[in-house]
Amino acid sequence: MILLTSIPDFLNFSPPMAIVSTTNLSKTYETGIFRKTQIAALSGVSLSVEDGQIFGLLGPNGAGKTTLIKLLLGIAHPTSGEAAVLGHPLGSVAIRQNIGYLPENHRYPPFLSALQTLMYFGRLHGIPRSHLVGRARSLLALTGLSDWATMKIKKFSKGMLQRLGLAQALLADPPVLFLDEPTDGVDPIGRKEIRDILTTLRRGGKTIFLNSHMLSEVEEISDRVAILNKGRLVHVGSVKDITAHRLEYEIQLTAPPSPEVLSGLRALCKHVEVSGNRLTVHFFDQTQTQAVLDHLRTSGLALESFSPKKSKLEDYFIQLLKPREEA
């Protein structure tokens, strides 16, 4: 009889670690002289973010995205519900020791240079000076600010400040990053550079909580997204699932199809749209593709291209929020 004293690694199927988890997290702000007006900024949000992911947080203005980040970092206090970051309860100093944060519209002391800013915030984080100088210089290089290291930041453009903010968030080499609109005000080349930095960081095992209005950007780099609307979580899921094609194809023909060809297609498909030489067809199931192609060939029509139509995150976002907005 063999006694297993410890489970071998290959048998250890532990679930992925939740870096951020929230359960019914709510925040209501009380305003007015007697605090009689209540504004529900966040209502019963439950979600989980796993290790090594880029997690996009989406929603229209006032949806509660920034409030959620502020609650997770202890900048605001929840009205009800529970949450943990890296297993630590909200408000814990241990959370702030292990995160990097780039707030929206951040303001650094304007009388400091970029290098001084990083040195100062690094010291506030508790990073030893001996380690900090090299780290600050390498981050300035990473964010393309080396040439402006000694320039006072009051002379910086919005894009340069965003890059500095990202460098500041990365100072302590934290396992988790919270980035609130990191590419706001950054030019297209700079945006691409920031996206590349973020994907490199993910490859290095970092978890990134990304709050952005740029849906295409979120779609490009995020693994999962949460969509908030009016303080409520309306969707959580993988970007792949949202953008997966749903049996919709685009067919480019060399000539416009005749009415007879079209009626034959309509008999085979769920839905057909025509725009000149281009057809958009929606199948009932995958097996119909061959039948459609055969029908087009026998009708003497030559195909230029046949490709699955991918949904965009933006389309899904608008589709998801529009009825609610109208209601």
Added chain:
Amino acid sequence: MKALWLSVLTLRESVLKGTLLFFFIVSNLILLFFVIALGVTEEGGTTSLTLFGSIISPRGIEGFNAVQFILRQLFAGSTFWVLLFGLFATAGLIPSMLEKGTVELYLSKPLSRTSLLFSRAAGACAGIIFNLLYFAIAIWLIFGIKAGAWEGGFLLAAISTVPMFFFYYSVVAVTALMTNSTGFSIMFALIYYFFSGALAAREQVLYIWWDNPVFHRLLDVLYYATPQISPMIESATELIGPDFMRSRGMESAGGFDPLPFVWSLLSSSLLYAFAAWYFSRKDY
């Protein structure tokens, strides 16, 4: 160590805002005045103090100590103005930390909110206190070197302004946290500054407004529940030549009284504790 860095940056911020530099320049002009104007002359076997060559020891008053007289006036006057000036120079430092976009950066660092608040307050006070001590030590040296009068009481009185400003700053800290406004912080602290003088003399100044025992007790509570600025300045002035007033036949002067400092320590501790509690609960 992290808190120390925040204090250093706060001090740097107040220097770069220019107000402390202005204060430093004015201090140096006053020092220059004494370096040029102060002198000593011997006449009829007695040594007298001069300002621009004129003897400032009045004749006919036996035992009059001109050095102590000038230092007392200088201390009481300059402390009043320094505290007032310090208010303008530092009242904006806490609200500037609480500005949107800045407060999030500070609150996301691994520091407790209490450390943040006290480091900021310490940094704000440090600049004023440094300037004040610099001015006091320089005056002490000028009077010592030029007149041979090494008045140690003046140095002690100058040192007493360190807690004095920190006590006073508790009012600024609470107002700044509750209003998030530099303008309102300055306005309220200024009103309080002059009102505290009236509170110290409430029996002569405020009781007559309304002859009501409840109103009188309320004023008494306010007096003890807030830093007692005027009594502290008056008491610290007594450290300079403790027997000066008695030598002028004014027996009412009772010397240095630590009570205003003790009451101010207690009341400002309460105010700082309230500020820390309020800051720890506030959402940003």
